[in-house]
Amino acid sequence: MTTTATPPTTTAPAKPAGRRGTDLSWTVLSYALAVLLAFVVSGIVIAALGHSPVDAFRAILTTSFKSSFGFVETVQKWVPLVLLTLAFTIPLAAGKYNIGGEGQLLVGATAAAAVGIILKDAPMVVLLPLVLLVGVLAGGVYAWIAAWLMDRFGVNEILSTVLLNFVSFGIVDYVASEVWSDPAAGHPTTVPIGDGGLLPLVGTPPMHTGVVLAVLVCAATVVVMRRTVPGFELRAVGTNPRAAQVHGVRIGRVAVGSLVVGGALAGFAGAIEVAGVHGKLIEGMQSNYLLLGIIIGLIARGNALAVPFVAFGIAVLEVGASAMQRTADVPSEMVLIVEALILLFLLFSDVVGTRLRRSSR
Amino acid sequence: MNEATSFLQLVVTAMVPFILAAQGTMIAGRAGVFNVAQEGLMMLGASVGFLVSLKMGGNLVGLLVAALVGAAFGWFLGWVTTRFRLDQFVIGLALFFAATGIASLLYKVVIGVTLKPPLIDTLPDLEIPLLSSIPVVGTVLFTQDVMVYFAFLVSGLLYWMLYRTNLGLKLRSVGENPKAADSLGVSVARTRIWCSTAGGALMALAGAYLPMTYTGTYTEGIVAGRGWLAIALAFFGGWRPQYILAGSAFFAGMEVLALRVQVGGVDIPHQFISMLPYAATLLVMMFALRWASVPAFLGRNYDRESRH
Numbered sequence: 167m168t169t170t171a172t173p174p175t176t177t178a179p180a181k182p183a184g185r186r187g188t189d190l191s192w193t194v195l196s197y198a199l200a201v202l203l204a205f206v207v208s209g210i211v212i213a214a215l216g217h218s219p220v221d222a223f224r225a226i227l228t229t230s231f232k233s234s235f236g237f238v239e240t241v242q243k244w245v246p247l248v249l250l251t252l253a254f255t256i257p258l259a260a261g262k263y264n265i266g267g268e269g270q271l272l273v274g275a276t277a278a279a280a281v282g283i284i285l286k287d288a289p290m291v292v293l294l295p296l297v298l299l300v301g302v303l304a305g306g307v308y309a310w311i312a313a314w315l316m317d318r319f320g321v322n323e324i325l326s327t328v329l330l331n332f333v334s335f336g337i338v339d340y341v342a343s344e345v346w347s348d349p350a351a352g353h354p355t356t357v358p359i360g361d362g363g364l365l366p367l368v369g370t371p372p373m374h375t376g377v378v379l380a381v382l383v384c385a386a387t388v389v390v391m392r393r394t395v396p397g398f399e400l401r402a403v404g405t406n407p408r409a410a411q412v413h414g415v416r417i418g419r420v421a422v423g424s425l426v427v428g429g430a431l432a433g434f435a436g437a438i439e440v441a442g443v444h445g446k447l448i449e450g451m452q453s454n455y456l457l458l459g460i461i462i463g464l465i466a467r468g469n470a471l472a473v474p475f476v477a478f479g480i481a482v483l484e485v486g487a488s489a490m491q492r493t494a495d496v497p498s499e500m501v502l503i504v505e506a507l508i509l510l511f512l513l514f515s516d517v518v519g520t521r522l523r524r525s526s527r
Numbered sequence: 528m529n530e531a532t533s534f535l536q537l538v539v540t541a542m543v544p545f546i547l548a549a550q551g552t553m554i555a556g557r558a559g560v561f562n563v564a565q566e567g568l569m570m571l572g573a574s575v576g577f578l579v580s581l582k583m584g585g586n587l588v589g590l591l592v593a594a595l596v597g598a599a600f601g602w603f604l605g606w607v608t609t610r611f612r613l614d615q616f617v618i619g620l621a622l623f624f625a626a627t628g629i630a631s632l633l634y635k636v637v638i639g640v641t642l643k644p645p646l647i648d649t650l651p652d653l654e655i656p657l658l659s660s661i662p663v664v665g666t667v668l669f670t671q672d673v674m675v676y677f678a679f680l681v682s683g684l685l686y687w688m689l690y691r692t693n694l695g696l697k698l699r700s701v702g703e704n705p706k707a708a709d710s711l712g713v714s715v716a717r718t719r720i721w722c723s724t725a726g727g728a729l730m731a732l733a734g735a736y737l738p739m740t741y742t743g744t745y746t747e748g749i750v751a752g753r754g755w756l757a758i759a760l761a762f763f764g765g766w767r768p769q770y771i772l773a774g775s776a777f778f779a780g781m782e783v784l785a786l787r788v789q790v791g792g793v794d795i796p797h798q799f800i801s802m803l804p805y806a807a808t809l810l811v812m813m814f815a816l817r818w819a820s821v822p823a824f825l826g827r828n829y830d831r832e833s834r835h
Contacts, residue, residue: 215636263616319813322762324563324616326812328755332805340798457624464617497635502628509621517611 196515204507211503212496221494226486226501238373240478240485242443245380246271247484248477249435250459252387253428255468257323259391260417260424261404266312266327267432268456269334270305274433276334276341277304278440279447282359283346293362298379298437305433306426308334313425317418323425331456342449354449365442374442381474383431388470400424454502458484461505465512480505534783535667539675540740541779544569544733546678548757549764549771550685551601551729556766557689558722559702559715560605561826563619566754567626568597568727569734574630576735577745578637580647586739589647590674593735594728600626601727605720612828634745646743650674650736674736681729685768698722702822705829715829730754752805759808765819781807 209219230240250267257264278301285293312326342354365374391397402410403420411417439451462480466472487501548565555562562568572593580589600622607613638644650672659669689695700708701718709715737749760778764771781804789797 315809315813321809321812322758325755325759325762326809328752329759329805329809332752332755333802333809336798336802339801340796344796344798457627460620461624464620497632499628499632499635502624503632506621506625506628510618510625513607513613513617513621514611517613 192519196512196519200508200511200515203511204504207507208500208504212494212500215496217494217496222490222496222500225490225493226483226504229486229489230482235371236485238369238371240481241373241377243484244474244478244481245376245438245442246435246453246455247458247462247481248380248384248474249431249438250455251462251466251473251477252383252470253432253435254459254463255466255470255473256387256391256400256431257421257424257428258463258468259400259404260421261407262316262421262425263324264309264312264327264425264428265324265456265460266309266330266429267435267459268452269327269331270308270429270432271436271439271452271455272331272334272338273308273436274301274305275436275440275447275451276338277301277433278363278437279346279356279359280341282363282440283357286360286363288360288362290362293360294365294441297359297363297441298434301437301440302430302434305436306430308433309425309429310422312429313422316425317422327425338447338449342447346447348446356447358446359440363441364445365438374438376438376442379434379438383434384470384474387473391470396420396423457502458505461509465505465509532663532666534787535663536670537783538776538779539667539671541782542775543674543678543736543740544753545757545760545775545778546682546772547674547729547733547736548754549760549775550678550682550768551726551733552757552761553726553764553766553768553771554685554729555601555605555719555723555726556761556825557702557822558698558719559705559822559824559827559829560608560719560723560726561615561619562601562604562723562726562730563616563758564600564604564622564626564727564754565730565757566750566752567623567630568600568730569737569750569754570630571600571626572597572731572734573737573749574633574734574745575731577647577738578633580739581645582637586648586650589739590732590735593731597731597734598724598728601730602720602724604727605723608723608828609716609719612830615826615828630745631747644744644746647738649741649743650739672740674732674740679772682768682772689768699822701829702824705824706831709829709831715831719829730757733757756804756808759812762819762821763808763811763815765815766822766825770819777811778804778808 205223209223212219212222230236250271253267253270254264278297281300282293282297285296288296308330309327312321312323312330315321315326316323339354342356346356348355348357365376367374391400399410399415399420402413402415403417407417410420435455440447444451458480462473462477465480466476483501483504487498490496490500491498548569552562552565575596576586576589576593578589579592580586583589583592604615604618604622607618608615652670652672653676655669659665661669689699697708697713698718700711701713701715705715708718733753734750737753738745742749756778760771760774763777764774785800785803788795788800793800
């Protein structure tokens, strides 16, 4: 017993220390290469379409930093992106794919707007927390439906979360065009929520304080994932469900819980969009945050510490995309292709990395 | 032609995208490749099919090119998940993004932003001699366009291939127990790549059919979740071609019903009607999975050197 146990303890400390250094530099290198290759390939495509890749990339990369307006727009775009990414990566840590962030965001936004409209005369101390809280709860409950179908009936969670997205479109459309419709808007939109429900703005140009809340959520996620029992159980279930179960983790409950927490964060994003950006519920306000959240989550490899930074990078690309369409005449969809290419090249770098390490050993 | 007959005729037409996309999902899935890029591949198929038909003239060319593009995507999924054993869901999602982006990009590059989008001819109905003169059935089943016959033919061929040929036996064994298949000399990688390629082609065809029968043009919302519903249909049909064919009638029926109720001015808010196909699918899935079986190695990559 003792003789077999000693060798690993003597060799173990030295080995990870050396490996961690090369692993980190390899990670940085693989990200840099993936981004570079993605830009090279899409640059060739842009050139082939008869536009100037230099102009296009300049518009994409600099719009966020040229003016304070661009920067605030980028930061405000970062909020729903980072929250929807966490809505995807937290269940992913338990091996579950939440493709329903869109629906959870919309239901959260609908509930937040409903409270903000019904109690529109309430003072801010009451209304603002209520608006945000109701958004969080509604998103969580909506994700729970999918989690319950998965746990109780074995319905694939990819499927149930996606189908609930389409159900939520109907809910938003109904609320925005039948219940509290604003006829002057010309597009399914509700009347504005009470002033007490709006997030305070700071600075010039004004930026809503939901940004601070999102930063706090990011920090809390990192701590919970790495330093607490639920976070540990979550990662245990994702890495090796059988081992986790043998050691007494109730894997069904962890999976359901991860989806509900993910949905709650998406609902929070919806509430912040209502209380900070629009001040009302607008049909189509989910934009393409779901897709982007998944891309960011996969590029960050589900690492909670990396998510905010990757999300900021993607927010820069997204804000730059419309500028690129205006100035360089390249369709904004090009950016989606750049993002997909970054992801694909990153995945391929894993393969190359494994090969290199295997051959150098 | 009375109300019921025209309703059924529309249902049969609406079945086609579901049949093709779900059979494509099924054939890849039976070999163990779980493709989740349907929605994107259908968008790309719709865009490519429309643009090629418009510019090169002729819907058949459009269908063919769309199928080839879809096949390329399917091949890529099969190749990277077998050769490099990358995660099937992650690659599938990446392909979904890429295909969605390319679909809209192609349309914008070729057509640009116009108030009045150009139209292509929709597929003409082909009456099958003799059979089409049977009352009701003749109209519903045998006065349809070429893709309707193709979809039914593909379903029949897949059934025959899977359950009546040696090839089908090998194919199924790769999805159920790749180790056993491998030990008997069946190439797991090659089988998976071929099935994924065929699946991708069918998904893109499903998308290409949409502008050719409904709208005559490509719009961003043209697929409207049918790709995701096709995954549901594959599960619902227990990954068997004959049940998928039957199940597609349910999905298509929901779609046509939702449309009819909206037009018919029934006193239910149309937003609730538009939820119907998705909500009904969820309800059905709750009970379908009790009897439906799933290929044992669905979504899992095969590593010859691993112990499972």
